[in-house]
Amino acid sequence: MKFRWTSVAWSIAYLLLLLSLSTPLLIITTLFMIVPAVVLFTSLSTKQFILHVVPVLLIIALITPVYLLIALYFLIPALVMGRWYRKRASAMSTLLAGTITILGEFMLMLLLGTALFHFDLTGYVNDVLEMVTSPMSQLGTTNPLLNDLSFTSEDVRMISHMTIQMIPMTLIVSSFMIAVITHSIVRPILNSMDLAVPKLKPAREWRLPRSFIWYYLIGIVIQLIFSGSKSNYMLMIAANLLPLLRIGFMIQAIGFFFFLAHERKWNKVMPILLAVPVILLPPLRIIGIIDLVFPLRELVTKSKR
Incomplete structure (x- = not known):
């Protein structure tokens, strides 16, 4: 295997990123979750990739089975972007492929949550906003100087409505940012491995x-x-x-x-x-x-x- 020790190091990095889901660092590490899998899939054959990734997934499944689902969730866009890299596709088409895949997963997750688990996104957003604004409203009630911080039920409803409306744009931007971050990290790494990857237009x-x-x-x-x-x-x-x-x-x-x-x-x-x-x-x-x-x-x- 040409990149044996490098590949092992990336497998360990992949495991550490998945383990970080149980820490407060997950807000940051989630943005880089796709990177190790993309590097491994692009630099190795499919058989070698499976030999490197399956042990990582088994360890995660033994520690916290729920994290296995999250790992598989992020593995899908990694495979898509890795396939585009293997085909030496243009940088923009790779970014679009990754963005569309991540966005599609976001939408599928919302659909399944609504259909199977009766997840009410509007109610959830409204509950979170009420939980956040309630302490501020109480402060405004007890202290006249902080009266501007108080929120009425109508204010909460309006903010909740605006938040729901902006969710599509938020999902699109988030998907694109994850794909861009992945590409900006993966491309120089693959180039250092003598795997030429097209760069974005200047x-x-x-x-x-x-x-x-x-x-x-x-x-x-x-x-x-x-x-x-x-x-x-x-x-x-x-x-x-x-x-x-x-x-x-x-x-x-x-x-x-x-x-x-x-x-x-x-x-x-x-x-x-x-x-x-x-x-x-x-x-x-x-x-x-x-x-x-x-x-x-x-x-x-x-x-x-």
Whole structure:
């Protein structure tokens, strides 16, 4: 086995990550749970991968059987991303494959929880918010100076409703972030093993399809038309579509700054410094919208000539 000791080390790392689920570190380690399995699956043959992973899963099953289900849950997107790496697929297609798989698992888990265990997500969110806001409301009742901290049942209901509406966007962003973190760690590791993995396009080539402008306009129209109605479904579409598109426009603006710096031969630090205000000041995403609507990059190239 070419990477015998390295593979053993990654198996141990995989076991330690799974064991961390019983500690407060799980909030952080969960983000990296896919990494060891992806490295093992990509660098080893299928038979070798099974020989490395099965002992880890058996140990976890003996310690805490519930964690075996969690391990299998994270193993599925790891196998998908590993397969894409084996095929030398583009970085973006690998990220999309991982994101879609993780998102699909999230949705399947919610579906099964609702269908089999009668899990009420709305009721759960409302109960959690009431548990969190109840102490604040009591403080506001006993101390007039803290009256602004008190929450009425209507306030809790409204926050709960807004939280439920934002769940789709939260799941999408979370799935994508896990895939991005995995790729950013796995790619240099596999390259060090002489396994060439395609990298993402440089930031200066980041461009969204122009059709995103129409999606944004549709989202705004939906929000305007149904803002005073009782159509929760349409409002949920707008509440999730618009923030996702705004993030996309922010990325477009950052890509434009890197393109401008590349064309003008600026110092590599300049686009990073220009990108910071875009992240901190969301209205600056309009630069990305302008870059998407008008041929700014072509104008920069022509002016250079």
